[in-house]
Amino acid sequence: MIRQTAMVTGASEGLGKSFAFELAGRGMNLVLVALPDTGLPDLSRFIRINFNVQVYVYETDLTVAKNCEAIFEGLSALGVSVDMLINNAGLGNWSWFADKPLSFYKTQIDLNITGTVLLTRLFLEQRQRPAKAYLLNVGSLGGQFVVPKKQVYGATKSFISYFTRSLQLELSGSGVQVTLLSPGGINTKPELLVLNHSLKGLSAASILEPETVAREAIRGLLKGRKEVVPGMLNRVMLLLDHLLPGGIKKLIIRQKLKVILKQHN
C-alpha cells in the first residue's frame, strides 16, 4: 500500500504538533516544518518510532519565499509528493497597534499571508493527478469578529478566509478538497493558558484543547466540509454574529472595549 503524505507547517508545537499526531495516527507519512532549533528532529523521531510512518523534517523560516520553494524542491528530489497540506504556521498577538514594532507586523503578514499563498501554489503545482488532494488553511474566528487588539492578526485571518473560499470556487470538481478551519481560543502555549484561565463565562467555556481542534479539523477535511468551526459554543456564537443586527454588534464591541480600556489604564 502506498501511504499518503501530509505536510504540516508550524508543527513543532501547539496546534501543528496535534495535527502531526492526528495524521500519523491515521497512518499518513509526514513532512513537518517549523523554525530551526524548536525540537522538530526529536518530535519526528518520536512519531517515526511510535506510529511507524516516514517523517521528513524541514527546519526553515517560512517568511522567506525561497525557503518555501526549497521545501518542495527537496521533496521532489527525494521523489516525495504531498497529498495533503495543512497551512497551520501563524503568528498571533493580543496587543495595541502602537505597541509592536514594524518588524513584528512585517513578519506576521509574511508568515500568515505570503507563506500560506506560496505554499498553496507550490502544493497545487506538484500534486499527482488524478489522486485526490487535500488543503486545510488555518484561519481563525478572530478573522470573522472585528475586535480591538487583533487588528493585523484578524486582518491576516480575514485574508485566509477570502483566499480559501475563492480557491474553493476555482478548484471545485478538480479533485482538490479545500477546507477553512476557523477555531476560537485554543490552549496551545503557556501565555495562552494564562490568558484563557483569566476568562469567564461563555468565553472561558469556548476554549478548546489542540488535540480536539486537530481531530475535528481533519475529520471535516476528509468529509469534504468547506469550513470547520470546532466546538458547539463557537458555532452558536458565529450564528449569533450572522443573525444580530450590525448596530447591536457595535454596541457589544464598544462595551467590551470599555472594559479592556479600564484594565489598560
Ligand SMILES: NC(=O)c1ccc[n+]([C@@H]2O[C@H](COP(=O)([O-])OP(=O)(O)OC[C@H]3O[C@@H](n4cnc5c(N)ncnc54)[C@H](OP(=O)(O)O)[C@@H]3O)[C@@H](O)[C@H]2O)c1
Ligand atoms: N491558539 C489559538 O488560540 C488560536 C486560535 C485561532 C487560530 N489559531 C491559529 O492556529 C495556528 C496555530 O496556532 P498555535 O497557537 O498552535 O501557534 P504556536 O503554538 O505559536 O505555533 C506556531 C507554529 O508556527 C511555527 N512558526 C512560527 N514562525 C514561523 C516561521 N517564520 N517559519 C516557520 N514556522 C514558524 C512555530 O515554530 P517554532 O516553534 O519554530 O517557533 C510553531 O510551530 C495559527 O495559524 C494560529 O493563528 C490559533
